[in-house]
Amino acid sequence: MKPYPVEASLPLLLLFLLILPLSIADLSSDKTALLNFAASVPQGRKLNWRS
Numbered sequence: 001m002k003p004y005p006v007e008a009s010l011p012l013l014l015l016f017l018l019i020l021p022l023s024i025a026d027l028s029s030d031k032t033a034l035l036n037f038a039a040s041v042p043q044g045r046k047l048n049w050r051s
Helices: 006-023 027-040
Strands: none
16 A cells, blocks of 8 residues: 555645634634523523422
């Protein structure tokens, strides 16, 4: 079996390095979006765990 050439994986590595900065999340905007979502969802009745 021939060894896998490094040159064949170079395009994949470059693609990964180009996409990586796009996938890093901004935590403050995620927190704001989650709080806005939680505030917009109607809260139902509380569960009665004692019955």
